[in-house]
Amino acid sequence: MAIQFLKQFRQSLRPKPWPLLFYSSSSNDASEGLVTNVVSILTHHRSKSRWGNLRAACPNGIDPVQFSQITLHLKNKPQLALRFFLWTKTESLCHHTLESYSSIIHLLARARLSSHAYDLIRTAIRASDLNDDRNRRFASPPLNLFESLVKTYRDSGSAPFVFDLLIKACLDSKKVDPSIEIVRMLLSRGISPKVSTLNSLISRVCRNRGVVEGYGICREFFRLDEEKNEISKRGFGFRVTPNVHTYNELMLCCYQEGLLEGVEEIWSEMSCKPDAYSYSVLMAAFCEKGRMGDAEKLWEEMRNREIEPDVVSYNTIVGGFCKIGDVRRGEEFFREMELAGVGTTASTYEHxxxxxxxxxxxxxxxxxxxxxxxxDLRPDASTLDVMIRLFCDKGRVQEALEFVRCAVGKFELVPRESYEALIKRLCLEGRMEEALKVQAEMVGKGFQPNSEIYGAFIDAYVRQGNEGMTEALRKEMFATQMQCQQNK
Known part of the structure; x- marks a missing residue:
């Protein structure tokens, strides 16, 4: 189905004489007169009288073809054309079609009014979707708009980045498949979107469908599997090349999916100069596998290439050494980071x-x-949890209590695991009143006691010989578990 769709759309886009779309042979003298009159009012009347005169000149409104003809006459007055378009919508004077939308979109793109053109593209897609025009060839509104933009492109004297705006609108609307097909159609005609647009699409595919599919799209769009002479033979006299951001995105997605070998493979394929972020991602992959020797070699290579490490680079290597227990080396890089004037972050300290x-x-x-x-760097709750567990393991529960209350008060943290560690330790030491206070604080933060908390209290009361509290807690724990199962 996809191949048939591609063939059909390529057939429709074969080079051919461009029709004078805006000047239909069915246009009669009255229609031409209305167009001339409207253009005259728009360009020669003052703003105060303009719209009233236009209303009188168009008692029955205007059709989309007439609107496109008027727009063509306003090529050098894009702001005026936009006001006219919005006026026709506000006054319900024109039932706009994709062709009339295309005419104003092209005009705005030609004038580099990108944000206005983008907004109208999104409006056109929504309008086409709502109208459910069954005369259109495609079920996808973005593809129908693309076809209309292609047909009206040359007459409008538009700019190529109008298609980048269309792809961006599709991606922002989570319409990935139409975006892919639009790029394929453009490439088949020897036109390429900007590299930044292709990167955005590749990134979206990676995040929605996995890096394997995103990598395949990357190779297809940048023609990485074709030699230059092959491209030339097929009539494509261009070759868009991926930039460092392309490779960075692919490496990052590989890393996030746990495909650490994939990070190295993409690094080896990089056809441009890596930046500090590129090195950071590869170093992160090495650190994840405990290959700190390779990470240090990479660090030296980066410095030899006179690429200054940024905060991500420093945090990566500091975290790598701390993870394998070599905190001394982590501290050395931390001090180097401060001397270099690279601002430390909460992550630096947390490592x-x-x-x-x-x-x-x-x-x-x-x-x-x-x-x-x-x-005033806000720690993550997990960092506090690690500290509190260590405090409790060493029997320094009072210090742990002070740390938790200070962190909750200053940073509004909600460290569930810290509360659990404190309760277990206090119960172990038989300090039941304090344990109950901590448990009340935990409930106040929205955390209900689990079976481990109940178990800690029950064991403590058993050691104290308090059978009444032991039995009451067992019943409460059973009732709580039953309630949780019913809520599921």
Whole structure:
């Protein structure tokens, strides 16, 4: 079906004499006179009297062909043409079709009024969708609008980026398939959208359908599997090449999908100079696999190429060393980052805090956390959870309580795991009153106790020989579990 669709659409776009679409042979003298009169009023009358005179000149409104003819006469007055279009809609004087929309869209694109042209493209797509015009060849409104734009392109003296605006409108409306077909049709005629437009489409395909399909679309659109002489033989005297952002997006999507080998493969195919972000993504892949030696070599290569590391680069390598427990090296890069004047972020500090916690150095983690707090950098709840678990494991539950309450008060964090760790430790130490207070705080934040929390309280009361509380909690836990199952 897709191949048949492509053939049909390519057939419709074969080079041929362009018709004078705006000057139909059926136009009669009265219609031509109305067009001339409207153009005269628009261009020669003052704004105060213009619209009243137009109303009198068009008692029965105007048809879409007449509107397109008028628009053609206003090529050098795009703002006036736009006001006229909006006036016809407000006054319901013209039942606009895709052709009349195309005429005003082209005029605005020609004048580089991109935002206005984009807005009308989206309006035209919605209007076509609502009208359900069964005379159209395609079920897809964007493709019908594309066909209309192609037919009226030359007469309007438009600009090629009108098709970039159409593709952008499709992507913003989550219409990926029409976007792909439009690009294919343009490429078949030797016209290419901007690289940034192709990158946006590739990115959307990667995120919606996976990097494998996005990579395939990339190779197709940039003709990476064709030699230059093959392209020339087929009549395409151009070759758009991917830029660094193309490769960065593909590598990032591979990394996010866990295809770490794919990151290296795309890196090896890069036909342009990588930037700091390119290095960061590949370093992240190395760090994920614990290949810090390769990450450091990459860092040196980046410096040798005089590419300055940015905050993402520093955070990546700091996080990589902290993850494998080499917090000392992470600190070295952290200090280098500060000396280079690269602004640290919450992520920078979180890597170090978690790194120190992973090696059991809670005091160093506290120092880093306090420095982070002084700079008003908001930590993630997971970072606080790691610290609180370590505090509790070391029996420093009072400090843990202070940390949680301070973080909740200052940063409005909701660290469920921290509350659970505190309750379990307090129950283990038999400090039931404090455990109940923490549990009340947790419920106040919207977290209901789970089976582990109930278990911690029950075990504590069993050790104290409090059979009444033990039995009451068991019944409450059973009732809570039944309620949860019913809610599901």
């Amino acid at each position: 170090l805090v978690k790194g120190y916690c992973n090696v059991g150095d809670v005091d160093s983690a506290v120092l880093v956390y306090k420095d982070m707090s002084r700079r």
